[in-house]
Amino acid sequence: MTTNTSEQQAVPFWRDERYLQVIIQVVLVGAVVGFIYYLIHNLVTGLEASGQPLTLSFLKQTAQFDIGEKLIEYSRASTYARAFLVGLLNTIKVSFLGIILATILGIIIGVARLSNNWLINKLASIYVEFLRNIPLLVLLVFLAAGVFFKLPKVQHAVALGKIAFLTNRGVFVAWGEPTASWPFYVWALIIALFVALVVAVILIRQGRETGRMPLYWLWGTVAFLVVAAIGWIVITLATPQPPLRLSLPELAGRNFKGGTSWSPEFMALLLGLVIYTAAYIAEVVRAGIQSVSKGQREAAGALGLSGFQTMRLVVFPQALRVIVPPLTSQYLNLTKNSSLAIAVGYPDLFAVGGTIINQSGRAIEAISLTMMVYLTFSLITSLFMNWYNQRIRLVER
Amino acid sequence: MSEPVIICRDVHKWYGQFHALRGIDLEVDKGEVIVIFGPSGSGKSTFIRTINRLEEHQQGTIIVNGIELSHDVRNIAAIRKEVGMVFQQFNLFPHLAVMQNITLGPIQVRKWKKKKAEEIAMQLLERVGIPEQAEKYPGQLSGGQQQRVAIARALAMQPQIMLFDEPTSALDPEMIKEVLDVMVELAESGMTILAVTHEMGFARAVADRMLFMDAGSIVESGPPSQIFENPQEDRTKLFLSQILQH
């Protein structure tokens, strides 16, 4: 007969670990909530006393300042809310591109660090060591002041063929300019996307059945490109106008016309964030691949799997479990580090927020909004990565 | 008689300056069961790993199933299809379920249909006595069960030759027997086997020949009766007396 200890001899609750755990948590939560309440209460009463109660109504006022780069319509006559949105989109733009490019560069350098080739290996090591040992702010200022603003004047632009011109006003590159038939082509692209998805799903189904997963993303991409190309030809013949016209940058007076341009501020920030974060991602990738034991590779080799199959089916899926959590924090770092944009003059969320504070005097509200946005980014990224991590977790006893 | 399935002639291997294999000569006939034993560091693992090119030999000739091991990657791939290997540390793929561990090679290398591969995998799991574990992950199995899955995984490629490198050394004593039983059954079924092991009961029961290795060479070889009752070399006698005491 077994009887529960607590039934045998009653333990006073202050010594019972089950109660203690609950009590400690309740006390802790109470203390934290109380402290925060105290701070906010202080703040609100203080502001009310000074005749400036907390409010977001200032967001409706006209901004009265210009923003150099914008993805949406914006002018001096727009509201503060709109200005915030412009900054927010600029942050998203640089972070999104930055994450993609840093991941690609980081994987290449991480794999290069494991190369048996002495030269490749050493170059990758030097890259990582160098970039991990300089402050990002210094790197950004160097890239802005020392590189992109030091490019020649527009009149003496460095031409890369006819398609790109490097100047101190930005990089001007050839770009597709939408014509009257572009709206039709958007539909063609949607159809292409749909076809690509269908192809991928069919291939994945087939892979599940045969056990040998085809390169469905590759064939999906091929399908997309083929349909997009057919759509292009059909629309060009039918309308008769190609959906996009090639627009080359040309010197017109004191500036370039045509094509598209990336500002020196944007280039400096993006490049800085990418090469800096890539150094950390490279380390993450290297550690992940090295965490897979040699025995795993040997077992795969002994079965007759090729080097590529071993990498794709055995090493990489296992390395991913080690790579994903630190990779998440690198993505978050990049996004948060993009607020250093203010040092190079790129109008991101934080920089625009700063201007708004100067003009409206609404420091607490503007900073709170800014913090809330970064927090939201972080939470979304973390939630996604946690979900992904759960999915690929190893089953253990 | 037909050609031997493994021919090694004057095989040498160096790790940097260290001379790990010093001229190994060996011919193995189809269906032969060979047990290799000897002190730690004598080159046993290195030797059997040269047979499927997990280690590269630098001098001499190795011919497996009529294919010579050279730098030709096609030859290496061809030989690895015919040679199964079981490791001391099992080396199962932890991210794949038992069934997927076993079917990975047949599907990816032999290009079998999934259904066929799974049917054969199931038969093999029954043969090694754990059909009910097919859906589990390696991390959920005991050491003995893992090693039996590893044997099934190697057998699924339908190899001509099986290599075992101390398959029971990482196991708790009570699990050694379940793995040895599988190996004995395999030996009796006519599989060609090269096993590095110090399980002398296994050697006595099924080995056709035993090789005693020391310092990178085969010091003595012969049928178990000769090795156990009448060893010719002092080094063999000394080593046997040490391990048989326990």
Ligand SMILES: Nc1ncnc2c1ncn2[C@@H]1O[C@H](COP(=O)(O)OP(=O)(O)O)[C@@H](O)[C@H]1O
């Ligand atoms: N990768 C390696 N690099 C350098 N020396 C090695 C390596 N692998 C094995 N050796 C050396 O080769 C010798 C033989 O090793 P091994 O074949 O593993 O011995 P055994 O399996 O008989 O215990 C040992 O002295 C070992 O230290």
Ligand SMILES: [Mg+2]
């Ligand atoms: Mg060994």
